């Protein structure tokens with residue numbers, strides 16, 4: 225097989241979309257993605273997954289969107305480093321992927337290297353002698369809750385029912401039932417875009433509503449969490465059941481990406497949408513849930529174009545009826561909402 229040194233590939237050129245020479249440029253770009261893929265595949269560990277044009281819809285909870293030009297599931301820090309350094313040298317954008325529960329993938333897919341934490345090596349749960357717990361970024365929140373309950377550790381129950389993993393919850397500072405992810409974080413280990421590993425204490429991090437500044441351009445590898453107390457397994461299990469029941473009663477069962485809009489200060493996005501008469505509003509197969517107005521659900525074959533149009537319509541109607549500008553909470557993967565709304 226022909227070996228290509230990624231450092232010789234040069235920066236990726238953006239695909240232009242005007243004029244008759246578009247097919248040629250698209251082919252040229254496809255060839256460069258192929259070259260990067262061929263150059264990197266032999267350098268990665270045997271258990272790492274590394275593919276071209278990986279479909280992403282099935283890796284999200286709302287099941288919408290196209291594929292990733294490049295997709296990797298590295299199984300070690302070394303592989304992660306190799307990928308990040310090669311991507312930086314070639315001018316390729318990198319997008320971390322958790323459980324895809326807060327994402328809308330564009331129909332055309334993403335012009336990037338998507339790095340998923342799905343490899344089992346990132347799903348660790350390790351109680352420490354001082355009472356803290358080390359968790360890998362790929363550990364599902366559901367499993368974190370289950371394992372903590374089994375170990376009699378209380379304080380993480382509010383995360384039950386958030387269908388993400390630890391990495392996604394850190395990046396989004398996920399919150400529910402009055403708690404936020406960073407309430408229980410002591411430190412985060414991350415890897416920068418240039419492949420440097422760092423551990424940051426909670427006090428050095430800038431976190432806010434659905435936001436963590438330090439994870440904008442870095443990938444979380446894991447975190448040290450502090451339970452509020454040691455208690456008995458059954459008490460933790462009972463609290464988890466209370467939260468589970470609350471969600472079952474108030475959230476739709478159809479595929480969704482959770483709450484579409486952030487709550488404006490002192491207000492509820494769901495209530496504003498409901499009061500604007502938008503429950504059941506539909507574009508194609510994208511629908512404002514009749515059960516919870518801040519959820520948009522995929523009724524079967526929704527596209528990201530349908531969903532974006534529905535977001536536009538809901539914002540316009542709420543602005544007109546209530547005088548409030550709603551801001552999306554879900555992320556448009558690889559793009560900015562302001563560029564499409």
Ligand SMILES: Cc1cc2nc3c(=O)[nH]c(=O)nc-3n(C[C@H](O)[C@H](O)[C@H](O)COP(=O)(O)OP(=O)(O)OC[C@H]3O[C@@H](n4cnc5c(N)ncnc54)[C@H](O)[C@@H]3O)c2cc1C
Nearest residue numbers: 322323324325326388389391392393395398399443444482
């Ligand atoms: C039914 C339902 C209920 C929900 N309820 C809640 C709720 O109560 N509270 C709440 O806050 N959210 C809720 N959500 C939204 C979502 O589950 C959270 O935002 C969750 O934290 C996203 O985690 P994820 O692993 O799916 O991340 P993804 O959706 O895969 O990614 C989200 C963002 O995090 C980035 N990211 C992912 N992994 C990493 C990493 N390791 N390092 C750095 N960045 C990373 C991605 O690039 C992306 O920018 C809900 C969603 C659904 C579908």
